[in-house]
Amino acid sequence: MTREMVVTLLACSLACFAVVAAFGVVVQQDRSPMDGFDQWGRQAEDWADNHTILLTALRVVEVGFATVGMIAWTTLIVVAVVGRRRYRAAGFAIAVMVVTSVATTGLKLWLRRDRPEWQYTTDLLNTHSFPSGHASSSAALAGILGFLAWSLVGPGPRRTALTVLAIVVWVTVCFDRVLLGRHFPTDVVAGSFLGVGVLLLGIAVFDPARVRVRGRAKPGVDSSGRVAGGR
Known part of the structure; x- marks a missing residue:
């Protein structure tokens, strides 16, 4: 990965974190x-x-992408x-997740935003709301999956x-949080930016597409499906 790419990734990551910070300031205001x-x-x-059927499906998504579910998908x-x-x-x-x-947990404890008063009554959540943990983790997970697909899997x-x-x-996870009333829409947007920001930071730090062959580093798969830098 070139220095220019690293700088760009870090800049985009910081921009995402700035959006989260801006949302955090705004949602704390009385009006x-x-x-x-x-x-x-x-x-x-x-x-x-x-x-009713939609609510059942939403509950499945909620449980499937909660903490235990995210550990399973990441594994x-x-x-x-x-x-x-x-x-x-x-x-x-692992590091990104x-x-x-x-x-996410740190921001929740710091900002201490209450959950929406209209959330779905089954299994009411009393923890803090901003940012959405489901949104941040699903954004990070989706980013990981997408990045690895484009880096390590050939076209097809x-x-x-x-x-x-x-x-x-x-x-789906983002809409699930809003439709169940577990989070304000701003929680979900901020959570998504947080997950993407950490993802970009992780790419810059780890350069995960790079592999090592016989002690030498080489890049991942290029757009043609061949190993970049090879014949």
């Missing part, structure tokens, strides 16, 4: 300029509350990557399927 956006969450939860990715002897990429995936979780149906899966998972 937040984002109140109108957050109130959309009440309407979304009211609508979902009238669809699957790590096992798959280690199976291809991409240990740097495995360390990258751990840092995202710790950063598998790469496309993994990319689409990553995007669908992230979007």
